[in-house]
Amino acid sequence: MTRFGRRSGVVMGLPLCFCAALAQDAAPERHPAFTIGIEDKLSIVVWGEPGLSMEVTVRPDGKITIPLVHDVDVDGLTPDQVCATLTERLGQFVRDPNVTVIVQEINSFRVFFVGEVTTKGAIKFVRPIRVLQAVAMAGGPTEFSKKEITLLREEFGVEKRISIDYRKLLAGDPAQENIPLRPGDTLIFK
Secondary structure (H helix, E strand, O other): OOOOOOOOOOEOOEOOEOOOHHHHOOOOOOOOOOOOOOOOEEEEEEOOOOOOOEEEEOOOOOEEEEOOOEEEEOOOOOHHHHHHHHHHHHOOOOOOOOEEEEEEEOOOOEEEEEEOEOOOEEEEOOOOOEHHHHHHHOOOEOOOOOOEEEEEEEEOOEEEEEEEEHHHHHHOOOOOOOOEOOOOOEEEEO
16 A cells, blocks of 8 residues: 555556666667757646646746656656656656656647747757758748858857858758757848
8 A cells, every 4th residue: 555545556567667668779870869948838647646747837947746756857867767767766666666667748849940930939849950941840941041040059058059051061062060949049131
């Protein structure tokens, strides 16, 4: 029995954190693993424990709050890692917790557009995207643009600037890579 009056079972001796990790060994990884970010909405399901199952939004400090375990830092973790963390921490209070973490809404993958571009501001993406696709979603450069883009990206707390020649990118010039974008990137159009 758990503290909440129900008993969670064990299935064939497997850990009860069902987070898609078993299926990953079957096929090679086509995309980098999704990591949770600030403002993403998660559904935490603890089987047999309705008081512990809930929807949460990742706070600006990168944490979520779950009864019994309190604050859990999830920013930059995969759903599998969050599942494992919650399973371990809830295990102090619930016998054999069966935890599932579901990403309900991706709000953290935003790219910012400024300068001579048709749509300025933040655009939210729900999948990995490259510069050329993002520019298309922003409506492309304005007629006054010099077709030069500067990508601002923060890496390890330091702002990095990457120059992109939009003409070369459109022409398929191998000297200009169609760079994959990351959440929080800023594209400045000149």
